[in-house]
Amino acid sequence: MRYISTRGEAPILEFDEVLLAGLATDGGLYIPEIWPRFSADDIRAMRGLSYADLATRIMLPFLGGRIAEADFASLVHDAYAGFDHAATVPLKQLDDNLWLMELFHGPTLAFKDVALQLLGRLFDHVLTRRGERITIVGATSGDTGSAAIEACRDREAIDIFILHPHGRVSDVQRRQMTTVPSANVHNIAIEGSFDDCQDMVKAMFGDAGFRQEMRLGAVNSINWARIMAQIVYYFRAALALGAPDRPVAFAVPTGNFGNVYAGYAAHKMGLPVAQFAIGSNRNDILTRFMETGVMETRGVEPSLSPSMDIQVSSNFERLLFDACDREGAAVMQTMIEFRKTGRLTIPQGGMKVIEALFDGHRLDDAGTLAAIKGEYEANGELLDPHSVIGVASGRAKARYPATPMVAMATAHPAKFPDAVERATGIRPQLPDRLADLFNREERYDVLPNDLNGAMTHIRDRVAA
Numbered sequence: 502m503r504y505i506s507t508r509g510e511a512p513i514l515e516f517d518e519v520l521l522a523g524l525a526t527d528g529g530l531y532i533p534e535i536w537p538r539f540s541a542d543d544i545r546a547m548r549g550l551s552y553a554d555l556a557t558r559i560m561l562p563f564l565g566g567r568i569a570e571a572d573f574a575s576l577v578h579d580a581y582a583g584f585d586h587a588a589t590v591p592l593k594q595l596d597d598n599l600w601l602m603e604l605f606h607g608p609t610l611a612f613k614d615v616a617l618q619l620l621g622r623l624f625d626h627v628l629t630r631r632g633e634r635i636t637i638v639g640a641t642s643g644d645t646g647s648a649a650i651e652a653c654r655d656r657e658a659i660d661i662f663i664l665h666p667h668g669r670v671s672d673v674q675r676r677q678m679t680t681v682p683s684a685n686v687h688n689i690a691i692e693g694s695f696d697d698c699q700d701m702v703k704a705m706f707g708d709a710g711f712r713q714e715m716r717l718g719a720v721n722s723i724n725w726a727r728i729m730a731q732i733v734y735y736f737r738a739a740l741a742l743g744a745p746d747r748p749v750a751f752a753v754p755t756g757n758f759g760n761v762y763a764g765y766a767a768h769k770m771g772l773p774v775a776q777f778a779i780g781s782n783r784n785d786i787l788t789r790f791m792e793t794g795v796m797e798t799r800g801v802e803p804s805l806s807p808s809m810d811i812q813v814s815s816n817f818e819r820l821l822f823d824a825c826d827r828e829g830a831a832v833m834q835t836m837i838e839f840r841k842t843g844r845l846t847i848p849q850g851g852m853k854v855i856e857a858l859f860d861g862h863r864l865d866d867a868g869t870l871a872a873i874k875g876e877y878e879a880n881g882e883l884l885d886p887h888s889v890i891g892v893a894s895g896r897a898k899a900r901y902p903a904t905p906m907v908a909m910a911t912a913h914p915a916k917f918p919d920a921v922e923r924a925t926g927i928r929p930q931l932p933d934r935l936a937d938l939f940n941r942e943e944r945y946d947v948l949p950n951d952l953n954g955a956m957t958h959i960r961d962r963v964a965a
């Protein structure tokens with residue numbers, strides 16, 4: 502198994518190299534050169550496997566022999582042992598043909614744990630074998646920082662530094678990061694805004710000397726291994742509902758297009774998928790694209806579903822590659838144009854590839870609150886403001902009434918208690934594993950909004 506860049510000009514890499522590389526050198530994203538395919542019989546033979554065994558079987562072809570099967574199986578089992586539901590990603594029935602797949606039973610209560618819990622272990626395994634170390638640096642406005650910290654804590658080959666804006670993330674979000682007692686976890690509160698934090702991280706990566714000296718790395722959402730890990734739960738849901746003998750549809754609340762692209766990958770691997778309904782909030786670039794065929798950037802406005810507040814969906818480029826007939830040069834051209842003008846159209850014929858499977862739907866904040874209330878009244882389910890956008894999109898856009906629709910629930914309602922309480926009058930409780938969050942000791946350093954100071958701080962900690 503080899504990996505090529507969507508823009509066609511970067512070196513072709515093996516799995517472990519792609520894992521550590523992240524973005525390709527030509528600005529593109531890595532994808533498998535050839536999709537591994539499972540036949541209907543292969544898929545039938547997956548029925549009844551545990552989540553970890555299913556995950557091992559589905560991901561193994563992507564490794565191309567670069568990690569031994571037994572080692573990989575043990576990393577996978579370890580990654581999902583920390584989920585606090587026996588089914589790892591349980592599937593619930595909401596009504597006759599609508600299902601909810603709960604992806605939020607990991608340590609930080611959001612679906613990003615499904616991929617990041619494995620990613621941290623893969624990094625550690627590959628780096629240790631190479632005798633290398635890495636320093637992960639990232640900025641967070643609250644949500645992704647804790648998932649990255651939980652993924653990297655106690656990993657011997659990794660130091661992780663997460664910058665957050667001092668006093669500007671919620672108490673729950675801050676405590677999920679700062680109460681992790683591991684020696685390799687370093688929280689930095691910057692006296693500035695989220696944009697200041699992000700600019701600082703960008704400047705660190707832009708400083709070639711610092712980047713090499715610290716061996717900076719990222720665990721961002723374009724990393725191929727994150728997509729790979731997310732493919733598994735599409736198989737899991739479809740198997741439970743009759744695959745491969747019956748097609749299934751999916752509804753996915755979408756930001757960077759990583760989650761739903763993983764579903765598309767499952768489809769390319771042989772899973773019969775009838776449709777993807779993608780949901781957005783008021784930052785609806787994808788929905789407008791599905792409606793008009795034109796992708797056009799606008800400013801980002803804050804919403805009740807902050808993890809979907811995006812200006813562009815970085816992983817969309819992977820789908821664009823197929824819409825461009827897998828021509829890297831056409832993707833390069835299209836993306837250069839998009840960067841220049843903020844406007845993207847699909848080269849001739851390519852829109853058909855997308856329209857065949859995808860529909861877009863949007864919910865503004867008022868619609869989100871109404872949907873949370875409606876679902877609670879209809880079936881007693883408390884949904885967070887991201888998950889409910891998936892459910893509502895599945896209801897609104899289902900093309901085939903007899904086909905089961907699985908909506909992906911991406912966060913636990915207690916992660917966004919204010920919105921849930923506003924909509925239903927009920928304040929969702931944190932699950933047991935986090936019940937004592939407010940009694941745990943916090944550990945973080947407050948630093949001024951100064952790049953050199955922050956770089957010195959990181960250098961000193963890594964040396965120690």
Ligand SMILES: *Cc1c(COP(=O)(O)O)cnc(C)c1O
Pocket residue numbers: 611612613644722754755756757758759760761808809887888911912
């Ligand atoms: C990241 C995130 C999303 C968006 O997922 P993408 O893969 O970026 O499309 C949706 N909901 C929650 C809760 C998230 O954390």
